[in-house]
Amino acid sequence: KTLKIAALAGDGIGPEVMREAIKVLRAVEKKFALTINITEAPVGWAGIDAAGKALPDATLKLCKESDCILFGSVGLPDRDPTIPKEERPERAALLRLRKEFSLFANLRPVKLPKELSHACPLAKERQGTGIDILVVRELTGGMYFGQPKKTEQISAGASKATILRAIDTMVYTTPEIERIAHVAFKTARLRRKKVTSIDKANVLENGVLWRDVVTTVAKEYPDVQLEHMFVDNGAMQLVLKPTQFDVMLCENMFGDILSDEAAALGGSLGMLPSASLGSAGSTGQFGFYEPAGGTAPDIAGKNLANPIAQILSTALMLRYTFNLNDAALAIENAVxxxxxxxxxxxxxFSASETNARKVGTTEMGDAIAAAI
Amino acid sequence: KTLKIAALAGDGIGPEVMREAIKVLRAVEKKFALTINITEAPVGWAGIDAAGKALPDATLKLCKESDCILFGSVGLPDRDPTIPKEERPERAALLRLRKEFSLFANLRPVKLPKELSHACPLAKERQGTGIDILVVRELTGGMYFGQPKKTEQISAGASKATILRAIDTMVYTTPEIERIAHVAFKTARLRRKKVTSIDKANVLENGVLWRDVVTTVAKEYPDVQLEHMFVDNGAMQLVLKPTQFDVMLCENMFGDILSDEAAALGGSLGMLPSASLGSAGSTGQFGFYEPAGGTAPDIAGKNLANPIAQILSTALMLRYTFNLNDAALAIENAVxxxxxxxxxxxxxFSASETNARKVGTTEMGDAIAAAI
Ligand SMILES: [Mg+2]
Ligand SMILES: [Mg+2]
Incomplete structure (x- = not known):
């Protein structure tokens, strides 16, 4: 079977780190005797410059004909403000793709290799034998999308003065919680088999439903340990004892908050990949894979960017879209x-490390490809 | 003028740490020539044992006749489950008092003395010259109380199977945001004059209104610097660079999450006081002051509890209810x-500290009182 990958490098450091990721993928292809078909296409400002819009029709067509999207990053702070919001890369390409492919599950692994403990903000003794957390965040429901969502004028008080009232609504239904819970339990099986489900069941109706549904889904995964934790305690425990977590299962907003907090423990955004998954179809699990960091235009084109986040994103791609866990592990081990x-x-890099050697983007990619 | 204080020590370590707090208050009374009238009354299981309920009528009456409440802690994990939820100390005393006195502003300062840097989970270089953050949390609005708040049955899909839908609503009105913003700016004036307002204005209607109202209120405090930060970035920045924060102004749920995360940076819950403020009336600002930790029944009665959180709560009481900032500082400096x-x-305590000496609850209280 041919693996069909749409590679959209985008802007800033995107093309540089994508080049290294493809280099590593080619090494994996050879080692595991795969047939990988990678087609590159412009997106973001590269799309605007090439075809007049952030997500050119040909690029979208390519994505639809592919098994998954390997994405770089889009947007340039100095050019974005020159065009209307809806046409900017963030909305016109990134959010558009998310919607087009119904990406409902966002996976953000944070792994701190013990050699990089100096880059972690936590004291060494809190890092134990290494931080290795996967935040599974629901991406299409909850507070960010629930209706009603509006700001209205009301009159209040004796004076009947006009004041404003803002309303946002958190809504989840049983099936929405079920499908993200399945993602969490399935992926826990590929890891240390523990799911910590985050909610606020002591005050939110959503928290109670979340806890009930997750508990029910857990029965289908008797080999996976489930624990529940309130979101405020989760925010505290991530700092106090991050090594207690394997998979953290969160609704959209809590996942937004805790995944960023967890990312801070990872040492550098340049190390953090991410996956966004849609529904599993007959042809497998469509996925969108991108590094957690941005376009970093200040270091673009200088061979300074860390390609590891992009390279680890290809590992997630092999694992989740193609079920090639061995190939994914080969990349992670090479890193x-x-x-x-x-x-x-x-x-x-830290000057305090005795055996460290500072290298550029390409040398890092070469070394990882060679280590496959 | 006589300062009228209702002292409700409660359960577990409550009475021990309250004794030290009162000891320190008496030293302050002497030094600043105040007249402090402290009346003690039972609450929690002490209330149930003395008068049949967690908040005895006489205790509530005393609170109403006082300027403020100095609270210990209530609840005992082994006894709580023996009575109905509504009668347990948490609901029947703590939440009841919050409601009775319309406590809308929760203040949680986190201060890490540089001598205790070993107790902080962050690496030393992240602690700078010391972490000193005050989280101001709105306590009566937002997601935890907004209506509609319900779980309903709906039928969905082709099969019309019955599924559940949970709904919680985040609601804020202009005046609710205004009054908590004023608390944040006023208290910033007593500190380093910087307010970081936390919201999610990029996706929530509440975030946009929050940012607008806070920006408007800020105009009345031109000497205070205002910055805005998204809540997910706030969760990250607390770990990466906590020294950038002075006052963090948060709506209810975000404050719940971030104040616990910030508390984790403080080294020990035994060091963290809190204040909950009602509306400022003609007789001053009614306030409820309590340590952040709980009853810790495992160490109760053993002279092991850290009384500092309770003692620092009295400092907050002097500052916010009685406008005695000098007396408050005297306590904080003594600590x-x-x-x-x-x-x-x-x-x-850490054995790695060369000059540290392990002491009990009373010796710590004695030393702080002597240092006033
Ligand atoms: Mg985020
Ligand atoms: Mg909390």
Whole structure:
């Protein structure tokens, strides 16, 4: 079977780190005797410059004909304000693709290799034998989309003065919670088999329903340990004892908050990949894979960017869209090896490390490809 | 003028730490030539044992006749489950008092003395010259109370199967945001004059209104610097660079999450006081002051509890209810002095400190009272 990948590098450091990711993918293709068909297409400002819009028709067509999208990053702070909001890369490409492919599950793994403990904001003794957390965030429901969502004028008080009232609504239905819970339990099976479900069941109706549904779904995964935690305690525990977590299952807003907090523990955004998954169809699980960081235009084109987030995104792609967990592990182990060998891009370099060697984007990619 | 204080020690370590707090208050009374009238009354299980309910009528009457409540802590994990939820100390005393006195502003300061940097989960270089954050949390509005709040049955899909839908509503009106913003700006004036307002204005109607109203209120405080931050970034920045924050102004749920995350940076819950304020009336600002920790029944009665959270709560009481900022500072400085002198209760003791000396609850209280 041919793996069909749409590679949209985008703007800023996107093309540089994508090049290294493809290099590593080619090494995996060879080692595992796969047939990988990678087609590159412009997106973001590259799309606007090439075809007049952030998501050119040909690029969208390519995505629809592919098994998944390997995405770089889009948007340029100095050019974005020159066009209307709806046409900017963030909305016209990123959000558009999310909607087009009904991406409802956002997976953000945070793994701190012990060699990079100096880059983690936590004291060493809190890092234990290494932080390794996967935040599974529901991406299409909850507070950010629920209706009613409006600001209205009301008159209040004896004076009947006009004041404003803002309303947002958190809504979840049983099936929405079920499908994201299945993603969490399935992915926990590929890890340390523990799910911490985050909610606020002591005050929210959504919290009670979330806890009930997750508890029910858990019965289908008797080999996975389930625990429940309130979101405020979760925010505290991530700082106090992050090593207690394997998979953290969150609704949309709590996942937005906790995944960023967890990301801060990872040392550098340049190390963090992400996956956004749609429904599993007959042809497999469509997925959208991108690094957590942005376009970083200040270092673009200078061979300074850390390609690891993009490279680890391809590992997630092999794992979740193609069910090639061995190939995914090969990439993750190769990254672990070059880190352990002391190779560092600038964002993870510390002069205090004795065996560290500062390298550029391409050298890092070469080394990881060679380690496959 | 006589300061009238209702002292409700409650359960577990409550009475022990309250005793030390009163000891310190008496020292302040002497030094600043105040007249402090402290009346003690039972609450929680102490209330149930003495008068049949968690908030005895006489205790509530005393509170109403006082300027403020100095509260210990209530609830005992082994006894709570033996009575109905509504009668348990948490609901029948704590939540009841919050409602009775319309406490809408929750203030949680987190201050890490540099001598206790070892107790902070962050690496030393992230602590800068010391973490000193005040989270101001709105306590009566937002998601936890907004209507509609319900779980309903709906039929969905082709099969018309019955599923559940949970709904919670986040609601804020202009005046609710105004009054908590004023609290934040006023208290910032007593500190480093910076307010970081937390919202999610990029996706929530509440976020947009919150940002607008806070920006307008800020005009009345031109000497205070205002910045806005998204809640997910706030959760990240608390870990990456906590020293950037002075006052963090949050709506109810975001404040619930971020104040617990910030508390984790403080080294020990035994160090963290809190204040809950009602509306300022003609007789001043009614307030409810309590330590952040709980009853800790495992160490109750053993002279092991850290009384500092309770003692610092009295400092907040002097500052916010009685406008006695100098007396408040005297307590805070006295606490700083004994910490710097090396006195440590078990929760903040580390064998790696060369000058530290482990002391009990009473010795800590004695030393702080002596340092006033
Ligand atoms: Mg976020
Ligand atoms: Mg909380």
């Amino acid at each position: 672990g090896k070059v880190i352990s060998d002391g190779l560092r891009t600038g964002d993870i | 700083g002095k004994v910490i710097s002198d090396g006195l440590r209760t078990g929760d903040i």
